[in-house]
Amino acid sequence: MERLSGLDASFLYLETPAQLMHVCAVMVLDPSSMSEPYSFTTLQQGIDANVHDVPAFTRKIRGVPLGLDHPVWVRDTAFDIERHVHRLALPSPGGYAELMELCAHLASLPLDRSRPLWEMWVIEGYRPVDAADDDPDRVVVFAKMHHATVDGVSGANLVSHLCSLEPDAPPMLLEHSEHPRSPSRGELLGRAVLGTAARPLTLARVLKPSAQVIAKTVSRARQGTAMAAPFSAPRTSFNGTITGHRSIALTNLALDDVRAVKKQTGTTVNDVVLTVAGGALRRYLAERDELPAGSLLATVPVSVRDTTRRETGANKVSALFTKLGTDVDDPVERLHMLAERNRNAKEHHNAISADALQDWAEFAAPRTFGLAVRTYANLRLAERHPVVHNLVISNVPGPPVPVYFMGARIEVLSPLGPVFHGAGLNVTVMSNAGRLHVGVIACRESMPDADALVRHFPVELARLTEQVEAAGSRGSAR
Known part of the structure; x- marks a missing residue:
């Protein structure tokens, strides 16, 4: 059983229909580097093969009874790639303005909390403004992952699991980790009660260093060396x-x-x-x-x-x-x-x-x-x-070097925060x-x-x- 940290769980609690707590990434891909002609089915199957046994992609949240503690991660035994990797196409001609409008719409949609908290939208028919007449249309992947599952560094590491340094090379593998165990309701409740009882002791340990930080901050402010307030x-x-x-x-x-x-x-x-x-x-x-x-x-x-x-x-x-x-x-x-x-x-x-x-x-x-x-x-x-x-x-x-997403060269890799x-x-x-x-x-x-x-x-x-x-x-x- 793996409990969400307080910081990870906070991103779940902060989320409302207006304040969506997922992070996004726009990846513009050149499919001409792929060993076989691009097809959505092949791309979707390739993603599935590389994430199906990776806990970071196949775990979902499970709440604790009565909300007494932060949720835990459990394995999604019904994981289905078709619920996570979807296909769209831009209206022709699909330029920058059309792509941004579609990405903005996708960013406005919440993730389904009953499933692993990520999805990818494969967008076909994108034509960059500087593309030559004989250049192929680009494929864009708009990826979304909840902030409860990644920060900037871990998100980049997860994306790298689907990337390689050469078009035909296998993706860079993540460190092996076990799938989280699914606890019983009684176990969840028992751990939550024990955790709640121990909070006063935890608070006491946190208060002293926090008070010291405040004192040092006041001193720095007087010296003009504190960060902006x-x-x-x-x-x-x-x-x-x-x-x-x-x-x-x-x-x-x-x-x-x-x-x-x-x-x-x-x-x-x-x-x-x-x-x-x-x-x-x-x-x-x-x-x-x-x-x-x-x-x-x-x-x-x-x-x-x-x-x-x-x-x-x-x-x-x-x-x-x-x-x-x-x-x-x-x-x-x-x-x-x-x-x-x-x-x-x-x-x-x-x-x-x-x-x-x-x-x-x-x-x-x-x-x-x-x-x-x-x-x-x-x-x-x-x-x-x-x-x-x-x-x-x-x-x-x-x-620092060119990378390839499922064999397609990444031309643009732009993350977007909440x-x-x-x-x-x-x-x-x-x-x-x-x-x-x-x-x-x-x-x-x-x-x-x-x-x-x-x-x-x-x-x-x-x-x-x-x-x-x-x-x-x-x-x-x-």
Whole structure:
């Protein structure tokens, strides 16, 4: 029997029809590299052969009687690939706009909790705008997995189970794990009662280090070295109560350009990505006469897989807050400002236990937590209190070399995270074979056209590159 960690279970409790807690990925595939001509049946059967005995793909959740504890994973003995891998086609001609509209619709649909919490939609007939006349249509796979089952790193690892480094090579295998045992109702109830009785002791163990963290945070704030504080963000049009409708947009950046800026300025890839995102958001808001005087505040998820003491649980993440410098027009000035802020934020974050978020999440009571989320949404409280944060930005490392999904070369690999009440915008960046794929997903009512934001990313990177090179030339001349 495998119990969900408190953090994994929290994503189940956070979910409502408007606040969907699955993560998505858009994979654009070139089928010409496949050893046999593409067919949906062959692709579906290939996926089935590779996931049928993998617990991460074939387990489902089972609740604990009376909601006394977090759910457990059990094997879906009736697993059927046809309930998870579906087929669609774009209307001809199927271009970028049509693909984004379809992906946004699929992202707006909840996953069926009576089955393993994932699905893939194979979309045929996609024609990229830059495709040559003799190029074949692309096949797009729109994948969805619930956040209770994956975080950014584990999600990428699961996708790699269906990928290979050569078109004809077998997929990269996951580490072997056993299927979870299905416990009896009495066993579930007994473990839940014991766990509930032990909570006061667990709370006592968590309180002391948390109090120490608060004291250190106050000290850092006085010294000006603390990470940005939540509830200090300006309000924008995408900071309110969200609906279940989504808008999606994608773009690509050259990784070499990002690395060149990093090298010349002594910063990091993440610093450059956040600087470009800050510039894009500044342009987007200025076009709508919505640019606030203060900087937007982003939550940046951080993997703690290398430092956590916990061996179980799919989500091994923490988060830090950082201001994006949207109040600064000059991109080089914004980059250096962000680099300093990020150094302080990382030092502050490293001073906090890697397991702090997971420890506190253990106290999320299923019924109480779910009721609180629904009440929060129904009363539209996100519009009444100060803004916690404006958006979530994730930077996920991907494969540095070309990879193949069931033999088809992956041209685009763009993950998309969830959006929340109060922060209806998520930006996720993933590297893949020399490119940075940028995925933007938003609540459709607060950002009807996500492409109006994402189109500024290449412009801002070009602007930053130009000014960094110009500054370097002036320095050389002197």
